[in-house]
Amino acid sequence: MQDTIVALSTARGRAAISVIRMSGSQAVQIAQKFFYPFPSQPNLLKVGTLKTEYFDEHAMCVYFAAPHSYTGEDTVEFHCHGGTAVAQAVIEKCLSCGARMAENGEFSKRAFINGKQNLTNAEGIIEMIDAETASAAKAGANLLENKLGKQIVDLQDKLLDIVSACEVALDYPEEDIELPTVDTAKSQLKEVGDALGALIATSALGKVARYGIDVAIVGKPNVGKSSLLNALLGTDRAIVSDVQGTTRDTLSESVNYRDIRFNFVDTAGLRDSSDKIEMEGVKRAKRAADSADVVLHVTDDPDDRSVYPTIRPQIRIYNKKDLFDKEPCCVDSLAVSAKYGSVDIIKETLYDMFSAGDIETSDLLITNERHLDCLKRAKQQLSEAISACGATTLDVVTNATKQAWETLGEITGTSTNEDIINRIYSKFCLGK
Ligand SMILES: Nc1nc2c(ncn2[C@@H]2O[C@H](COP(=O)(O)OP(=O)(O)OP(=O)(O)O)[C@@H](O)[C@H]2O)c(=O)[nH]1
Numbered sequence: 069m070q071d072t073i074v075a076l077s078t079a080r081g082r083a084a085i086s087v088i089r090m091s092g093s094q095a096v097q098i099a100q101k102f103f104y105p106f107p108s109q110p111n112l113l114k115v116g117t118l119k120t121e122y123f124d125e126h127a128m129c130v131y132f133a134a135p136h137s138y139t140g141e142d143t144v145e146f147h148c149h150g151g152t153a154v155a156q157a158v159i160e161k162c163l164s165c166g167a168r169m170a171e172n173g174e175f176s177k178r179a180f181i182n183g184k185q186n187l188t189n190a191e192g193i194i195e196m197i198d199a200e201t202a203s204a205a206k207a208g209a210n211l212l213e214n215k216l217g218k219q220i221v222d223l224q225d226k227l228l229d230i231v232s233a234c235e236v237a238l239d240y241p242e243e244d245i246e247l248p249t250v251d252t253a254k255s256q257l258k259e260v261g262d263a264l265g266a267l268i269a270t271s272a273l274g275k276v277a278r279y280g281i282d283v284a285i286v287g288k289p290n291v292g293k294s295s296l297l298n299a300l301l302g303t304d305r306a307i308v309s310d311v312q313g314t315t316r317d318t319l320s321e322s323v324n325y326r327d328i329r330f331n332f333v334d335t336a337g338l339r340d341s342s343d344k345i346e347m348e349g350v351k352r353a354k355r356a357a358d359s360a361d362v363v364l365h366v367t368d369d370p371d372d373r374s375v376y377p378t379i380r381p382q383i384r385i386y387n388k389k390d391l392f393d394k395e396p397c398c399v400d401s402l403a404v405s406a407k408y409g410s411v412d413i414i415k416e417t418l419y420d421m422f423s424a425g426d427i428e429t430s431d432l433l434i435t436n437e438r439h440l441d442c443l444k445r446a447k448q449q450l451s452e453a454i455s456a457c458g459a460t461t462l463d464v465v466t467n468a469t470k471q472a473w474e475t476l477g478e479i480t481g482t483s484t485n486e487d488i489i490n491r492i493y494s495k496f497c498l499g500k
């Protein structure tokens with residue numbers, strides 16, 4: 069018999085209400101010991117009295133009968149007054165009557181074990197809880213709705229068809245039945261491989277939807293990098309001064325713009341110095357630029373044509389245009405005044421550069437590194453199967469195809485090992 073588990077499902081602290089959730093075969097019996105009158109039927113929210121050790125709480129209670137609940141088990145929810153003390157007293161009562169404290173994500177893990185959700189659904193829930201923008205939430209919602217899961221199962225079915233056709237040919241080599249030609253198998257495998265390729269190709273946009281765009285602001289001292297950061301954020305975040313070398317450490321801050329998260333990093337001005345701390349700052353600035361999605365290379369000299377040495381894409385920003393008496397020399401750059409003008413053109417350019425507008429119209433994006441890794445491995449295994457077609461025996465093709473089928477199963481959890489499952493569910497907060 070599974071333990072009956074309990075946890076606070078709403079956020080901790082001062083709030084209007086708290087929801088305490090209990091799940092397991094004993095959930096109803098335990099709740100009936102201290103909630104009166106207990107609801108006479110499932111799915112009915114009932115007002116009543118919840119007797120804790122310390123006080124009587126005027127609360128509401130609902131139960132869901134297995135398997136028609138989130139976890140697939142009997143589940144009881146108490147909707148109580150908010151605040152830490154009330155929730156604590158109710159949980160204590162549940163514990164003293166036979167429940168035990170749930171672990172992080174244990175409700176969802178039980179839902180997975182009971183076939184109520186697959187791994188991508190669970191990961192979708194995590195993405196939704198973590199989402200800072202509507203695009204990130206939408207990506208999570210798509211996973212939760214099983215859009216990826218369905219596609220994966222379709223592709224797995226196609227692979228299984230290929231495998232079974234090949235196996236018939238292997239088992240009955242002498243029979244005069246219609247055998248799949250190697251060419252047919254090859255073109256079917258290619259079709260699945262292309263579908264995987266198309267999914268993999270969405271991962272760049274998926275990363276933008278989920279995490280946003282990492283932007284490093286670099287340039288010589290005093291060109292106005294920190295002023296630019298402040299203007300981009302719309303807040304007075306970084307110290308600005310006319311002293312060269314004001315910013316020493318990197319300073320990261322995010323802002324949402326047209327539903328995309330921009331993660332800006334302001335950095336120390338690039339120059340040689342005998343100051344140990346300043347040189348460490350310069351080192352960090354270079355590191356920030358090397359790990360960013362894009363670099364804003366800031367200058368305040370309209371004749372500056374220099375290029376920042378990086379393999380990352382970069383945009384040259386001519387700042388302090390209010391002081392210029394001529395047009396900047398390079399046209400494929402942006403000219404702004406961080407101090408006196410709008411800098412929206414920078415965000416707009418970045419938005420277009422990363423095709424962020426496509427997120428809204430896209431149906432399904434790969435936003436999860438684990439899924440991407442599985443897709444890439446499965447594609448590789450299919451490539452091996454394809455090159456084996458005609459070149460070697462049919463069982464080599466079959467084995468590679470079976471491997472790709474297994475790898476795809478890791479995405480939804482049908483062939484995932486226990487460690488990975490545990491790792492995914494441990495990312496959930498308590499009570500989920
Ligand atoms: N006129 C004018 N002055 C600006 C503009 N942007 C920044 N400044 C001034 O330029 C000076 C340097 O600005 P900061 O933003 O501190 O420059 P920084 O690049 O961060 O400098 P370090 O941190 O030392 O590398 C300050 O006095 C700002 O007020 C601008 O658009 N126009």
Ligand SMILES: [Mg+2]
Pocket residue numbers: 293294295307308314315334335337
């Ligand atoms: Mg600065």
